[in-house]
Amino acid sequence: MPTLFDPLKLGALTVPNRVIMAPLTRARATREYVPTPLMAVYYAQRASAGLITSEAIGISRQGNGFPYAPGLWSAEQVEAWKSITKAVHAERGRIIAQLGHTGRAGHSAVIGEQPVSSSATLAPVDAWTYDGPKPSEMARPLAVVEMPGLVADYVHAARNAISAGFDGVQIHAANGMLLDQFLRNKSNLRTDEYGGSVENRIRLLREVTHAVADAVGADRTSVRLSPNGETWGVDDSDPTPLFTAAAKMLNDIGIAFLELREPAPGDAFGGTDVPRQSPMMRPYFKGPLILNSDYDLVRAQADLDSGLADAISFGRQFLANPDLVQRLQNNAPLNQAQRETFYTQEAQGYTDYPTLAKAVA
Ligand SMILES: Cc1cc2nc3c(=O)[nH]c(=O)nc-3n(C[C@H](O)[C@H](O)[C@H](O)COP(=O)(O)O)c2cc1C
Numbered sequence: 001m002p003t004l005f006d007p008l009k010l011g012a013l014t015v016p017n018r019v020i021m022a023p024l025t026r027a028r029a030t031r032e033y034v035p036t037p038l039m040a041v042y043y044a045q046r047a048s049a050g051l052i053t054s055e056a057i058g059i060s061r062q063g064n065g066f067p068y069a070p071g072l073w074s075a076e077q078v079e080a081w082k083s084i085t086k087a088v089h090a091e092r093g094r095i096i097a098q099l100g101h102t103g104r105a106g107h108s109a110v111i112g113e114q115p116v117s118s119s120a121t122l123a124p125v126d127a128w129t130y131d132g133p134k135p136s137e138m139a140r141p142l143a144v145v146e147m148p149g150l151v152a153d154y155v156h157a158a159r160n161a162i163s164a165g166f167d168g169v170q171i172h173a174a175n176g177m178l179l180d181q182f183l184r185n186k187s188n189l190r191t192d193e194y195g196g197s198v199e200n201r202i203r204l205l206r207e208v209t210h211a212v213a214d215a216v217g218a219d220r221t222s223v224r225l226s227p228n229g230e231t232w233g234v235d236d237s238d239p240t241p242l243f244t245a246a247a248k249m250l251n252d253i254g255i256a257f258l259e260l261r262e263p264a265p266g267d268a269f270g271g272t273d274v275p276r277q278s279p280m281m282r283p284y285f286k287g288p289l290i291l292n293s294d295y296d297l298v299r300a301q302a303d304l305d306s307g308l309a310d311a312i313s314f315g316r317q318f319l320a321n322p323d324l325v326q327r328l329q330n331n332a333p334l335n336q337a338q339r340e341t342f343y344t345q346e347a348q349g350y351t352d353y354p355t356l357a358k359a360v361a
Pocket residue numbers: 022023024025026055056098172174175224261269292293294295313314315316317342
């Protein structure tokens with residue numbers, strides 16, 4: 001059985017270990033959605049990860065609802081990302097771009113228009129703006145004629161990611177973002193070909209994944225899903241048929257890997273009593289499966305040993321431990337992530353978490 005510290009083939013990439021950095025929004029870009037030099041320092045510090053998944057990057061202004069989140073739709077953004085991918089590669093790391101669209105989680109104060117979604121629904125949580133939290137706005141349902149344009153935005157951002165030096169892309173279809181708003185029936189109330197049946201609700205994800213895979217290669221395309229439990233009001237009454245169908249569809253496209261965020265009861269970051277769907281999805285997705293949420297070394301190795309997962313992604317532990325791989329390998333103590341600085345704009349709580357060597361010194 002492989003250990004967490006054995007290499008793994010993920011499509012076009014062979015990664016040196018199975019300790020993957022999960023995507024983490026950190027709000028360190030400019031107000032114009034341009035990545036900053038500080039971000040190059042942060043990502044390069046974490047280059048010993050088997051693979052770094054970037055924070056969610058907006059595919060368009062319409063889809064970039066988080067204040068100070070970076071984008072990948074303009075030439076200026078592509079240029080700025082080049083310094084970051086170069087810094088990671090200089091440290092012999094690998095980094096893929098998570099392509100996101102916030103959908104109804106965005107606010108007009110940030111995205112400059114009424115937020116869009118699958119249906120006219122209201123996220124039951126406040127939206128983030130540059131002036132703090134504001135009540136969510138009623139979403140405008142995307143018209144069927146708008147779908148090709150939306151798919152084209154994903155493709156444009158995916159091509160830009162490769163031009164910027166990323167080693168691949170991850171389509172963000174998890175955590176209550178736009179594609180998740182289409183997948184799950186608490187937010188998708190449509191009666192056209194993008195709503196209702198499971199086949200219809202996975203249609204947009206299929207179209208986006210197909211188009212992105214055609215543009216940059218299926219072997220450089222991955223997808224993230226969050227099949228169990230609610231995020232920002234996005235949930236499903238019967239997740240197993242939906243997510244096994246999605247797993248089969250993604251398997252047929254031949255993506256490089258699938259990542260699942262699966263909180264467990266009591267999970268420190270959004271726990272849920274809805275069972276993990278990975279055991280049911282695993283038979284339908286034959287490629288590499290990466291699992292996430294609240295893992296420690298023992299649980300991670302156990303899920304590799306049982307064959308449920310091929311690799312594990314770590315969010316908050318990577319946020320707080322730039323040398324997480326080395327620390328896990330040596331069973332060393334971990335720095336704790338400080339919530340207060342998750343989304344602040346400074347270096348503090350971002351690039352100043354010490355490595356073990358520094359902490360000891
Ligand atoms: C500060 C912060 C930002 C996050 N941003 C993203 C994101 O941009 N995209 C995403 O898919 N998940 C995001 N997540 C979820 C993480 O990728 C991960 O699923 C979650 O932290 C649970 O994993 P962990 O227990 O290893 O931290 C974020 C989590 C945190 C704590």
